[in-house]
Amino acid sequence: MAVFADTVVYGIIVPFLPDILQDRLEMSSSANGLMFGCFGIGVLIGAPASAYISDRWRIHKWPMIAGLLCLGATSVLLALSNAYWELIVARLAQGISSGVTWSIGLAMIADVYTGESLGWAMGIAFSG
Numbered sequence: 001m002a003v004f005a006d007t008v009v010y011g012i013i014v015p016f017l018p019d020i021l022q023d024r025l026e027m028s029s030s031a032n033g034l035m036f037g038c039f040g041i042g043v044l045i046g047a048p049a050s051a052y053i054s055d056r057w058r059i060h061k062w063p064m065i066a067g068l069l070c071l072g073a074t075s076v077l078l079a080l081s082n083a084y085w086e087l088i089v090a091r092l093a094q095g096i097s098s099g100v101t102w103s104i105g106l107a108m109i110a111d112v113y114t115g116e117s118l119g120w121a122m123g124i125a126f127s128g
Contacts, residue, residue, distance in 0.1 A: 010098070013078060025084055035091050042095020043102075050100040051107065060108050067100030 017035065021027040050063055074097055078090035106125065113121040 013075065013094075021084075021087070025087075027084060031084065035087055038088050038092045039095040039098070042092045042097075043099040044095075046096035046099025047103040048099075051103040054104050054107055060104050060111070063100060064104045064108070067097050067104065070097035071101060 018029070018032050021032050021035070022029065025031075046067075050067065054060055054063055071094065074090050074093040078087065078094065081087045081090055106122070109121045109125055110118065
């Protein structure tokens with residue numbers, strides 16, 4: 001469910017980002033690329049850190065809840081941003097929370113399903 005929520009949020013926000021940057025903030029298209037890059041950097045920070053914590057202490061529930069709450073909060077922050085630096089911070093935080101939900105969500109799927117059903121469950125998760 002968390003992976004689905006993250007995919008839906010990503011699918012709703014991303015199509016509007018170029019319009020927000022170019023029309024409302026009068027930024028160039030390269031500024032859009034930088035903002036997308038910040039999301040990727042956030043994922044590179046959030047996924048390994050949350051995977052390590054989740055595996056080390058065998059907890060999935062609370063980091064997943066925290067990741068989903070942060071994903072919702074950063075989406076609201078992104079929607080309310082009026083300056084380019086606010087959008088950058090919001091996208092970086094969105095990337096971190098997305099990395100948390102994806103890494104822990106997939107680990108939870110791997111814990112529940114085995115064998116051929118694991119491939120089916122992963123396929124459903126990645127199809128969004």
